[in-house]
Amino acid sequence: SVTCKHNIVSGLLQPNKNIIELLKRYEDSVLFTEDGNEYYPNISLKEIKNNEEYICNLFNCNLFLCEGQTSFLADAFYNGKFSVVMINHNDTECIINGIISEQFGYSKSIYDYTEDISQYMSNNIDVHYNDKINFLHERIDAL
Secondary structure, three states: OHHHOOOEEEEOOOOOHHHHHHHHOOOOEEEEEOOOOOOEOOEEEEEOOOHHHHHHHHHHOOEEEEOOOHHHHHHHHHOOOOEEEEOOOOOHHHHHHHHHHHHOOOEEEEOOOOOOOHHHOOOOOOOOOOOOOOOHHHHHHHO
């Protein structure tokens, strides 16, 4: 969808000034957050609760940016999107996910909002998963 096509899409559960500063440096950036009432230059803020909008934007973006939460990295993975992870060092889950995701080649961890992330644009990933194994909700339904 052309209307959902954006350069960078980001998901945040809590405000992160470093990610916001990073997004401001790139045109056509979208930030999905719980507080969509703020204004930042070059960033469109959208409600994270709007699943249809989030999925459409993620599927059509050039790059995904997050702190390393499992749900965000899984969304990017299953949509074949490479992620840039600015690790939230106050969250063990984010630290572990950032390291493992980078090790598998699904993301790049950065530590400074002044880093140039344009080199990762349009780096889609090749998703390999075993479709013979049910998802958890499918297994529960079967039981």
